[in-house]
Amino acid sequence: MTGPQWTPEELLRAAKSAMWTFPTILMSSFVVAWGAECAQFYISQGLALALLAWIQVLPEFAVEAVIAWHQDVPLMTANFTGALRLLTGLGWPMIWVVYAMSRRARGESQFWKPIELDAEHAVEVVGLTPALLYFVYIIWKGTLGLFDAGVLLAMYATYLVILQRIPPKEHEEVEDAGVVPRAVLGLPSPWRPITVVALFVVGGLMLYFTAHPFLQSMIGLATVAGVSQFVFVQWVAPFLSEFPEFVTTSYWARSRGKAGMALMNMASSNINQWTVLAAMIPIVYSMSLGHPAHVPLGEHSTEVLLTVLQGALGVVLLSNFNFQAYEALGLLLFWGVQFVVPGSRHIMCWAYGAWLAFELLSGLWRPGRLRAFRVFPQLWRGRGGPL
Numbered sequence: 001m002t003g004p005q006w007t008p009e010e011l012l013r014a015a016k017s018a019m020w021t022f023p024t025i026l027m028s029s030f031v032v033a034w035g036a037e038c039a040q041f042y043i044s045q046g047l048a049l050a051l052l053a054w055i056q057v058l059p060e061f062a063v064e065a066v067i068a069w070h071q072d073v074p075l076m077t078a079n080f081t082g083a084l085r086l087l088t089g090l091g092w093p094m095i096w097v098v099y100a101m102s103r104r105a106r107g108e109s110q111f112w113k114p115i116e117l118d119a120e121h122a123v124e125v126v127g128l129t130p131a132l133l134y135f136v137y138i139i140w141k142g143t144l145g146l147f148d149a150g151v152l153l154a155m156y157a158t159y160l161v162i163l164q165r166i167p168p169k170e171h172e173e174v175e176d177a178g179v180v181p182r183a184v185l186g187l188p189s190p191w192r193p194i195t196v197v198a199l200f201v202v203g204g205l206m207l208y209f210t211a212h213p214f215l216q217s218m219i220g221l222a223t224v225a226g227v228s229q230f231v232f233v234q235w236v237a238p239f240l241s242e243f244p245e246f247v248t249t250s251y252w253a254r255s256r257g258k259a260g261m262a263l264m265n266m267a268s269s270n271i272n273q274w275t276v277l278a279a280m281i282p283i284v285y286s287m288s289l290g291h292p293a294h295v296p297l298g299e300h301s302t303e304v305l306l307t308v309l310q311g312a313l314g315v316v317l318l319s320n321f322n323f324q325a326y327e328a329l330g331l332l333l334f335w336g337v338q339f340v341v342p343g344s345r346h347i348m349c350w351a352y353g354a355w356l357a358f359e360l361l362s363g364l365w366r367p368g369r370l371r372a373f374r375v376f377p378q379l380w381r382g383r384g385g386p387l
Contacts, residue, residue, distance in 0.1 A: 089335025
């Protein structure tokens with residue numbers, strides 16, 4: 001599976017295959033994202049965002065499953081942690097930047113105005129917390145097993161149940177969708193539902209047949225270019241597989257009043273990856289070995305800890321129901337340091353930890369800092385009306 005085991009001819013062939021695997025994995029991501037955008041018009045917003053976020057990260061699931069099947073723990077960790085850090089460190093700040101630039105283009109004042117969230121978004125914000133806390137335990141014991149998978153899947157199921165309790169809002173207008181979803185939703189019956197299903201099927205088949213060659217092409221390209229396979233898989237694979245989600249959320253961030261929804265779409269993706277994607281890893285790993293097994297993470301505990309600290313900071317930053325400019329730009333700066341200086345992981349753990357500690361302590365003089373955790377119990381009980 002790794003480059004050094006290949007002949008020079010095989011490495012070159014694998015590297016050249018990137019010319020078709022990269023565009024194909026990107027196109028498959030767009031196809032399933034279009035299907036998800038269409039499907040969201042048939043269910044309530046909370047579940048729609050959860051469905052959209054889940055389907056948008058299907059390419060990430062496909063790549064991670066291939067790596068887990070080949071039992072490559074370093075690349076498995078690289079892809080998993082890289083995807084999560086990309087979402088929070090680049091995706092969330094990108095939404096604020098697009099939101100701010102769009103407001104300026106419309107002639108609105110207060111360029112540095114934060115993105116405001118609704119109280120019901122406490123579900124997405126607080127929903128990240130159980131998985132993050134559980135991963136602290138996983139880091140401590142150094143393994144990810146089938147029991148852990150069951151716990152994480154139960155957390156995700158609970159998250160969906162709570163979302164279902166929230167009174168649904170009106171569906172978004174068709175005009176808010178992208179060009180392709182608008183065209184599909186404009187089709188007459190029965191072609192409209194048939195086309196939506198076809199988007200999922202076609203996108204899924206493209207993912208299935210491309211995931212393995214895509215991973216091989218990345219390894220070959222990294223080896224030929226003299227770049228660390230770990231770093232290449234950690235940053236390139238997640239960026240390509242999650243690019244359609246960046247496009248969708250950027251479109252919403254440009255729309256008046258949609259920036260909060262865009263941010264929550266990415267927060268839902270974070271929850272999906274901390275629970276369902278993480279749970280899939282030991283399941284596929286065990287299936288590949290032919291018996292129940294634990295994925296050893298001890299050698300990569302710093303990578304996982306860094307990702308947990310970034311995620312915990314993200315939870316605290318959003319828990320007062322707004323996303324400030326300094327928060328967005330700070331997350332972007334911290335992610336940029338990791339990207340440019342891969343060896344800064346230990347230092348960045350301390351940096352994230354210090355920022356997290358400050359935000360938590362600031363709750364002593366900022367009463368609304370952790371407001372989401374006070375609102376969440378009302379949503380858990382299924383209470384309607386204003387929160």
